Amino acid sequence: MKTILITGCSSGYGLATARHSRGWNVVATMRQPRADLFPVSDRLCLVALDVTDDAIIAAAIDEAGPIDVLVNIAGFGLFGALEASLLAKIRAVYATNTLGTIAMTQAVIPQMRERSAGIIVNVTSSATLAPFPLAAAHTGSKTAIQALPAASRTNSRRSASW
Numbered sequence: 034m035k036t037i038l039i040t041g042c043s044s045g046y047g048l049a050t051a052r053h054s055r056g057w058n059v060v061a062t063m064r065q066p067r068a069d070l071f072p073v074s075d076r077l078c079l080v081a082l083d084v085t086d087d088a089i090i091a092a093a094i095d096e097a098g099p100i101d102v103l104v105n106i107a108g109f110g111l112f113g114a115l116e117a118s119l120l121a122k123i124r125a126v127y128a129t130n131t132l133g134t135i136a137m138t139q140a141v142i143p144q145m146r147e148r149s150a151g152i153i154v155n156v157t158s159s160a161t162l163a164p165f166p167l168a169a170a171h172t173g174s175k176t177a178i179q180a181l182p183a184a185s186r187t188n189s190r191r192s193a194s195w
Contacts, residue, residue: 034058036097037102038060038080038097038141040106041063042070046156047061059077060080061077061080062082064083065081084129084134085133085136087136090136090137090140094141100141100145102151104154105156108175111168118170123170127177131174131175134178138181155181160175161179
């Protein structure tokens, strides 16, 4: 049975993906795990994860064991005029949406390379296709991860799949 680790499972797409990942061992991650969000299953493991904290990422990866698929969904939006948005909030959006995706990817690639197998899926936003007003920070943070797979590939056949 293959294992899928999904970030951001407390709500939205992360929660829906974890609930509907039948046929997989699911590692559903969120900052504060809530078992009440899921039906009881011996194929579901809830793990605490904050994608902005390297030590917590390492602990979550260790607890998850071998990961066949990483789905980076964790993220949140910040909506409003860019000039009126607090820089601290913009930094928090990028820390989670962009740098959190990078940190999780860096954390799982070594085990995927070692096994010569693995898939990483980065979930972004429809705002990257057609940016809309008052969502500059959110759109920018999600657009930043659009280019990561192509820019990260190597010519090695042993590199993890994207």
